Amino acid sequence: MRRPHLIAGLLVVAFAAAAVWGERPSPADGRIEYRPGAWFSPDFPLHGTVKLLTPPVAEMGSRHRIRIEYTVGDLGAKPGESIEVWKHFTSDVEELQDTDASEPAFFGVETSAAGVEIDTVIYPNDVQRNEHPVFPYRKCAGLIVRNGELKQGDKVYFDIGGAKGVRMQFYAENLFNLRIAFTQPEEKKVLGYGGDAYMKIIGGPLAKLKVKAPAVVGQREPFDVEVVPTDAWNSLAKDYQNLELVMESDAVGSSELRFDPDLLHYVAENVVATGEGVARITVRTADGRVQGVSNPIWISRTPGQRIYFGDLHQHTYLSDGRGVPIELYLLARQIGLLDFGALTPHQTGLQATGPYLAIEQKYVKDFWPQLIEGVKTMKGWKGFTPILGYEYSVGTQAGGHHNVIYADDEAPTTMDLEPESWRAPVGEMMKILRRTGKRAMVIPHIGGGPPDWQHETDPRLERLFEIASVHGVFEESFQKHLESGQRLGATASADNHTVSWGYANPGLIYTMTNPLTGVYADSNDREDLWASMLDRRTYGVTGNSRMLLDFSVNGEPMGGDLPRYKADSAKIRAKVSGEAPILRIDLLKNNQVVHSLHPGRDSGSSLVRIAWSDNDYQRRANTSMARGEIRADAGRLVLKRYLNQDNSFESVSQDGARVVFYNATTSNDRDGVLVDISQAQGDALTLRRDDPLWGVHEVRIPLAELRRNGSFRTSAPAPAEVKDGYIEKMGVPLQFTVEAELVSPAAPLDVEYDFEQREAMQPGDYYYLRVEQLDLVQAWSSPVWAN
Template structure:
């Protein structure tokens, strides 16, 4: 058996590490950071493997069996018949056909052993003398050995998936064109290739279960803003066919807010309502529907203060190991999650097809980004994930419509400093993510390039990489590899959150996972230029999903600043140079605000379950090289982290 085939089960096992569900809290921590050299070796072996012309030959189509709808609700059971027709070179005796339901988010594993269990599969062929031997090889993977004689060109194999009474369960996340992958080892040498176009089915949202109510977090008095209502199923899938009235109220009053709004099935569960921000203050909307009250995030109306743009800077589509088409993810980000900024960051060399080997996929992403980008209203960014199993994962963001995939498997760019050298002079940034553990921890022995990596993703669906005492910490943490440890090395990194989402729900990944991630970007305009400048200047903070409004300054300097000690003039006059001020306005009751100074929590200000909590204290005896940041924690575990203040001579 060739190395490429041996590597495939390893690849599948590691896919679980990219999922959104952190391991149980008692999962053991790694004793030290460990590069995953075996993964790289397997991927390189696959690249070196020689494909026979018959590998990947043929075509396939799928049709639902009687009783299975053409578009099936997420997480439900159905039955499908996949008809494979051999290509011009056929499939040799000893060759194999592989059927793999999308291996990431819940499709039943095809199996031939238990007719009563989910995923039961029957494989047949009308070709005389052909003997088919199917067996489950790994998660969601069925291998079908061809025996008796070769499968001749044009002859067919029928794969009846979900043939038992339990059927086969679909992906739990809705998406158009969820693939049922077919690959062929045409000559029987143990090396296979996907056919040119694997068949697909549409997975749609389930029943209405929750209502998302979203406002911008900041506005000027009298400014027009949008209230976005989205009826979703229990895991946050959109496109629910909901009909009914939703009652609306606001405290204080929100000019232009109707007392109720009517949803029709054709609305797809979405409504965008234009209102006015009104007088200065904090506004919250309550929507009554689906048997309960659904509360918005707070909107602060003020004539001053930085605007907050909400972004999700790391999102994966079905073109790698995520969910959905790129255009659909961008639609969800803007129309469902009411984001201001989103970046598509599919893997360079990970998934069923590899971005660095599929130019058409990169073009599809770029075209979707160009079509959806609306300067002043919505910022769509082109990007990719540099998925290094040696140095840790980083996502690369481009702030124009040009960019290339610099693969971590390419010797020219397989080390962070080589990646940064290739990006130098471009309007581009990189961000390390799940840096303290999870699938693989970041190699912090290589200092982040200050011009290209001024930030780090401190929280995502994998949990928080901040520190061991963080709310919802990352799974499989590596001691000494937390973001606090990186700051202790002297790295000046601002903080963002982003989902690292694979569920097709940018901006709302926390609805289907214990943790999510959002980037709060302090910028006056929703343009690529303004977002780039804010990220470069570390004018950001992070949350693990909830849209918490966090204001903070030190001696008048905004979060993320290099604060001069002695003699430096703060941008705001009249404030003592050692005064730390903060205000946190949260969607849910607040437990406390923590003050973290140079690796230690030095103060915890109780908030007593209030929605608005303030902090005012001095910090003396600061020395150059120290840092200080804030962590606000809701009673339900929702949290926000300010970018640090860095103290310099």
């Protein structure tokens, strides 16, 4: 049965602002037609009607009862067949239960069909995905017909949450949908769809102030400070308006913060820095209840290039992500505070789900005009620079996943030139890309198909590497690419599949929050950004941090090539300003650490930072949640802080004399704690992790060695049955690593680093810098090479 396609009217909204930008209307003043991932086109055959019976707006992280009425259409359900409720695969809505209606997250089903007997079924959150035809959705729950048959006109009532409600996802979303699907469970086959129930998820109460200032300013040069009121998980707070905010700093003059209805946050204009050095700006609510501190600001009399922060890897509803282009660009600027960004939907087939139910417009190239329009519409709005792009996704043997970005507003995709080559090896794709005649760049990254450093490449196109994303940290792969002779600069971007671009809560399956790419450029104009990215004047940083990092070898800045006459020795200069204290700076030559600086280490301190992770690439957070504890032989550990909590379902707490944790620390996602060991007794601390795949690791941290050296590090191999083909291909041991370091309560936020290695550099040698903050945020400079 074909019927008119419905999009709930409440989901097409007009923003209140009426500002005019240049001769064009503000995109924030326009109307947006929101669409879910794997959306149903108007002529898609839906079977029946879906009606939401409960309020359509829910607060993130709150408990909400959802009741859905489904009227069966021409596709009924016979014995053994199922009608299921699905959510997007990244949504961390609480797992349901069907055993106790008096408890939260209850799932119940009723039907008007006389004589039909049904059973309920629950699907857990702790699987990477259900069978393939369900992706990019995830089964929540459903009914299975035991006796009788559901026929056209019968009504089915789904109760999701019960009287106490289901806990909603921990991030805001303009269009949250629950999909009604018909399946044959035994055959793992999707039979058809009933439609979607639409809701809106809003942010929670005000918990934080996100403060952004320019990274580099001139002395007495006016600049803006922007403040986003957020909830605990970085979505726009529900009570974001009518706030009285106060700005404080010893280094800059104060200015009034006023609400900008286009940006949906507060802006102080014409702020001026009076002196040189490093500044940070504190903003608090007038009652002092909530405050935030800006990124560091480098102030100089004659500043050179500025640093701009952005994200070159965001998915959309066009493939397995969420959000339409204008919506995502607005959120990136309004809430993510990004300077630039690239939308990168997969080039592969877009389908409602399942190989037999593909919608008519199958590939990103069919929607390319929509992406181009988004770039043109957002170009320059409130200083934001959009970048046209897509993700070229093939398996590792064909070269692996690479993002393709363009310098211009318009450009053809490789599929436009070669429609039959949409799965060509990466080397062949680059040849086609050159034929477009447009300036383009190709960025390898770890995703569904990790990149192969041995593929045919084109150094004119392949200039950068994505070293970190919501998937984890992949420095080993970066190093293999460098070792192969490729000269790639460092970037870090989200690979985000929710709408929270630039501020991503990783949702259910990913292990880390939104990384960012820093670019040294003359301006935020795309031409200047492009020139700098081509020159590899970039660095990557995790944790949604705007850490400032400068690095040079013999005066050659990051990304550069030293001529032979300047390579007799290596004089390293670096400057780092963090959003948290700087704990370690590592200088690497040809992938090996040749010198380290530990500005935050204090062997006499009683504060110890303990961090742990494994390097099993591409495991997902929901499949790798491990329980564990940290304890002393005798006495007591006192938990001071949980470090690097990425997911809402992760936790660390004090449990008597010990500290207990429940978190995901895979794909080099290092979580940790800051603990006080002044009451610890005995010879050692013990960290025990019980991982669902890796089993139990128990590591002893000798207190005498820790106090003597100020640090301790050890690794243990993965169990023999745990395999990772990509890790093996790189020749890297698969291991679980624990680090402990005694840290000073007065560890510095700003560090200058000078070091000289006197031995002559050989052609092809390269240096790069790795920096780590106390909170486990890391940054990597692009290398400098010797020619």
